[in-house]
Amino acid sequence: MENRAINQSVNPVLPTVGFVTETLLAPQQAIVAFFARAPLAPPGNEVVALDDAFGRVLAQSVAADDDYPNAARSLMDGFALQSQSAPGDFEIVAGVVMGAAPEISMRPSMAMPIPTGGVLPPGANAVVPIEDAAVDGTRLRVGTSIEVGANVVECGADMRRGDTLLKPGRRIRAGEVGVLAALGITDVLVYRRPTIAVLSSGDELVEPQTRPRPGEIRDSNRYAIAASLRAMGALPRHYPTLRDEADTFESGLARALAQCDGIVVTGGSSVGERDRLPQAVAQIATPGVIVHGLRVKPGKPTLFGADGRKPILGLPGNPTSALFMLEAVVAPIVAALTGAPLEPATLQARLEKPATSRAGWTWYVPVSLRHDGGVPLAHPLALRSFSVSLAARADGYIVMDERDEEWPAGTLVTVHRFLGG
Numbered sequence: 001m002e003n004r005a006i007n008q009s010v011n012p013v014l015p016t017v018g019f020v021t022e023t024l025l026a027p028q029q030a031i032v033a034f035f036a037r038a039p040l041a042p043p044g045n046e047v048v049a050l051d052d053a054f055g056r057v058l059a060q061s062v063a064a065d066d067d068y069p070n071a072a073r074s075l076m077d078g079f080a081l082q083s084q085s086a087p088g089d090f091e092i093v094a095g096v097v098m099g100a101a102p103e104i105s106m107r108p109s110m111a112m113p114i115p116t117g118g119v120l121p122p123g124a125n126a127v128v129p130i131e132d133a134a135v136d137g138t139r140l141r142v143g144t145s146i147e148v149g150a151n152v153v154e155c156g157a158d159m160r161r162g163d164t165l166l167k168p169g170r171r172i173r174a175g176e177v178g179v180l181a182a183l184g185i186t187d188v189l190v191y192r193r194p195t196i197a198v199l200s201s202g203d204e205l206v207e208p209q210t211r212p213r214p215g216e217i218r219d220s221n222r223y224a225i226a227a228s229l230r231a232m233g234a235l236p237r238h239y240p241t242l243r244d245e246a247d248t249f250e251s252g253l254a255r256a257l258a259q260c261d262g263i264v265v266t267g268g269s270s271v272g273e274r275d276r277l278p279q280a281v282a283q284i285a286t287p288g289v290i291v292h293g294l295r296v297k298p299g300k301p302t303l304f305g306a307d308g309r310k311p312i313l314g315l316p317g318n319p320t321s322a323l324f325m326l327e328a329v330v331a332p333i334v335a336a337l338t339g340a341p342l343e344p345a346t347l348q349a350r351l352e353k354p355a356t357s358r359a360g361w362t363w364y365v366p367v368s369l370r371h372d373g374g375v376p377l378a379h380p381l382a383l384r385s386f387s388v389s390l391a392a393r394a395d396g397y398i399v400m401d402e403r404d405e406e407w408p409a410g411t412l413v414t415v416h417r418f419l420g421g
Helices: 002-010 027-037 174-182 221-231 247-260 278-285 319-338
Strands: 045-049 080-081 088-092 110-114 126-129 132-138 138-142 162-166 187-191 195-200 235-238 264-265 287-292 304-306 310-315 345-353 362-368 378-382 397-398 412-416
Touching: 002 319, 027 088, 027 287, 045 319, 080 138, 162 174, 162 397, 195 221, 195 247, 221 235, 221 264, 221 319, 235 378, 247 264, 247 310, 264 319, 278 287, 278 310, 310 319, 319 362, 319 412
Parallel strands: 088 110, 195 235, 195 264, 264 310, 345 378
Antiparallel strands: 045 187, 080 110, 080 126, 088 138, 132 138, 287 304, 304 310, 345 412, 362 378, 362 397, 397 412
């Protein structure tokens, strides 16, 4: 059945009424089918200042230009000396100055005050912490033996010249920013953020600032989808609503596609008479529709298409379905445009009550979390695709795959947190 489903996705026959359940793809099958037909264009790159690099995706390999540290340094406030002379008495000489290399070469009877991070003077091979030594004027007494290298970080202990530290595709966080600064890289080559058009479809939609009349609803999807795309590293671009009865439906879709690296449309992706998206994609794009309909809940009427190397992603109009499909299923396609794999936050929790699904389907079950000092408790929420508030009430979701029908209370589960949360 799996091969038959994928073949149908490659040359789709768009149904006029309903979906044929037997040929619907599971989410991972749909992703495979999409990338088989639509290898996406590699992201371009640009140079940004180091202070603007946080959150971006590295587009260059980064190697150490020197040994770090470039000289042996002290790990403690104490006295540098030759370990073989301990235990014993030492003459205290002028101390190490931070930011300068000591000029005095140490002899067996000498000890030099040294701060944490100070460069070890020539001839010294260990540091005695202040609290382990007795000072009497210019004399230092060490009562125990000292190992070679005690309290010293050797040259190159952190990084060696030529070591590859960062590779392309790495998302730049605070630690990576620190490495770049340490290596003197202030202009950073990163992947360009893809611009993704965000559109909604439906005659009933009005802008958020408009008070809806009976039968109208405010367009919440476009803003929720745009926020999630930003969290993925993309640049969302809003476009006018696609009206079901307008003769500009196809041209509006084509204009957005021409101006952006990909498009996401909510609504109009099912198989009703007013759902124009599948036929519009088939009309304006090549290869057009690749996958139409998934064996999931929520989000069955999801569409994957492409025009050349640009993805066309159709999400259900129901708010919960749209956001769940974007974050749980569509995210790998967006990640390919950004140049970096997504790393969604997860945590382990125990179900506070049973969770149920439908055999043979993948279910994304929203949960709220309750912390009582131990393993968090995950409370499954009623799955209502029409709900605008459900994603805001939930702290994340659990994934029940095709083999799962019921998980009893107490089951240890992986909770996927929403991006940007």
